[in-house]
Amino acid sequence: MNAKAETAGPRERLLLAAENLLYSRGGSVGVSALLEEANVARRSLYEHFGGKDGLVAAVLRRTADEDLAWYESALGDGDSPRGRLLALFDRLDELVSNADFRGCRYLAIDLAFADQDHPAHAETDAYRGRIRALLVRELEALGHARPEHAAEQLHLLIEGTLVMGATQNHQHPARVARELAAVVLDG
């Protein structure tokens, strides 16, 4: 797939393969498919991650860092606090307009693993907490009167955008959400 994937060790190759296949094929993707995509021996998966559950959790722990970094960069720089948050929805518009966008990875994983004890759920919870904290931080920088409340509103708009983008991607839900986000910021 890329040069890094070919030279990296089996652990890294497995993480990359699982990151891709879990997203494109869903949580029901089989272990054999992951091994084939990663070009890794079956035993290596269980040595490094203990099993499929551990691999899934490890993937989410990694993508959480990546996705948080994406949100940070999507906020732009130098703009006003208000412009930063609005710019986020411009980047979301690009994201969900991509042909292979398939919705929020963390929601899909939560729905795929019905068992509440699955280690993936702890990772998705932590991810959402970090997203929320990021929004609160920006709203406080903006001097918003109710940063926690506004963060929940923005979070709902983001999640709604991702769902609409996954199910009706011919529209532009991020633009629709951006208008409402502007109301939140000024409220």
Add this chain to the structure above:
Amino acid sequence: MNAKAETAGPRERLLLAAENLLYSRGGSVGVSALLEEANVARRSLYEHFGGKDGLVAAVLRRTADEDLAWYESALGDGDSPRGRLLALFDRLDELVSNADFRGCRYLAIDLAFADQDHPAHAETDAYRGRIRALLVRELEALGHARPEHAAEQLHLLIEGTLVMGATQNHQHPARVARELAAVVLDG
């Protein structure tokens, strides 16, 4: 489970059991679990629905009618067009606050069956089209200047509410969404 389920025929019992188990256990629920819950012979499932895929699609065709009726009743009666749409979010607050609320059934099914040719996807598409039509109709009754645009905004708020309710149900996303819905109606 209820009196109707015990006296009804195998087709009806299968639909009821699948409606419940597909929601509570997800699309990966096994055929044997469905048969046991419905107290139906294995052969009957394939006689009536041709297979698991057909049963899933039939369940969605039924729940679409039920859920559309729920939205119609949630709109209330006698109120103003504006009050009707706001009342919908009050009912959504009750819905997502329920302890066994697990999110939007149609989104979960879409994510569970990655194969684009699965007959369930046609049902979920049709369902969303009917929801959208309902919102447009109400917005036109309200005399909204941009009913299609506002319907997309309300739809996004509804989907966002369902996601937030499924993943962070200790909060009240429907109340948060209701405030933004009011903005949409007055915009």
Add this chain to the structure above:
DNA sequence: TTGCCAGTAGATCGATCGGTCTATATGGTA
């Protein structure tokens, strides 16, 4: 009474699941 048919019960099929196992190869280090 006879025949039909929808239903039940459950064995069985091939495929696939996640996971464990043995055997072998390789590369770095004592």
Add this chain to the structure above:
DNA sequence: TACCATATAGACCGATCGATCTACTGGCAA
């Protein structure tokens, strides 16, 4: 050189998947 950790390749395990099959039962209509 000898050793050991880490990797690969792939057979193998029991369990479960969706689906097909035979055998039997009960009720209803001709």
